[in-house]
Amino acid sequence: MNSTSEPQSENTGPGTELLGPEIWNLPNLITVSRLVLSLILFVIIYLEGWWKTSACLFIVAAATDFLDGYFARKYNQVTTLGRIMDPFVDKFIICGAFIFLLERGAASGINAWFVLIIIGREMFITSLRGFLEKRGRDFSASWSGKIKMGVQCVAVVVSLLSLSPEAPFNTPGFLIFRDVTIWATALITLYSGIDYVLRASRMLKRNPL
Template identity: 65%
Template sequence: MSALEQTSPAEAGRSSGKRPPLPIDRRSLNVPNILTLSRFVLSLVLFVLIDYDGWWRLSAALFIVAASTDFLDGYYARKYGQVTVLGRVLDPFVDKIIICGSFIFLLRYPQSGVTTWMVFVIIGREMFVTSLRAILERHGTDFSAKWSGKIKMILQCVAVPVSLFSLSPEFREDISPIISPAAFDTFRDAFLWATVLFTLYSGVEYTVRGFRLLNQSIREKQIDEQIRPS
């Protein structure tokens, strides 16, 4: 058997110095996963507010609160050893729901600065990387998030409330003594472009790394089959 096949998740966690994730049982209903589930509920409320039209500042504030739980649940899980299999599946799923959903709903409002091609890039990247991660994990290969994916998430979590605030007449009036509405729109558009371009870069980087790991896994299995006695 190859090294990938010989090593269980628990053994891999011990050998790397990391505590292996807890299985799906009653312990899965812990603080980090409750925070993740609360983010999912908040995302549904957020989509209703965006679709309702007019609650822009409340929508932006709600998104910021929901996004902050993404950093809290990960920190809490690692600090107190509460990383679970359920959390490793649920957390990225909810992240994609709130990010992709927010951009889809913002697409309805041209004044938000969000365009069709931006949404296409964001959703396409998430779907492709998720599919690639599923294939790699099926081969027993770790494909955890790297720095580019984390920066991508931070940029997206800033871009959404910036777009929401730009839709609020009250907000635009409040900031007018500091920055003109036109200048704020320019900043918003530039930030959206930077966010989408970095999302694309992150997708390319993950793709290159993913295919390299996949080829390595396939080669190991081929070598294992060649040396296995018939």
């Protein structure tokens, strides 16, 4: 992903222009397309009744996450805008989906405490990453963060499908599976946040600011 690239020196090398002509490349267009797709997804969730369609749109938006970073690295098209937009869109899709699911109430299995954990963790770790990388530290995504992202995506899809009145999504067994998935997502999100904090602490002990 663009967001994992090494910090670049000011005014040197590729990607230093935030809004220069080089931003109109394939990786950034994919990122913007994912943002537009997420907005369409939120509208469909808000309109209700299109739960399987919503789940499919979310899967496409989430699954294409790796494409922008892949093409940026392959064709050396890393830009400052891409490094900003890519992680923003990732969090926008996940957090936005959970917020709109929260509006559906208990039927979605999502509650306010769960959403608070998700958004709180993302805000804190994003701030921590920005603080460290601004000071030249490499704070790229870890395996716990990648697993967290994957589990959160599963939770969104399962929650969306559980709102469908059609079998097998309206069965007690599927609803139990949804609730277990949501609880597991909350725990893994908390674990990932703690893991990042400990990693930052070790980093600062080895190399104080």
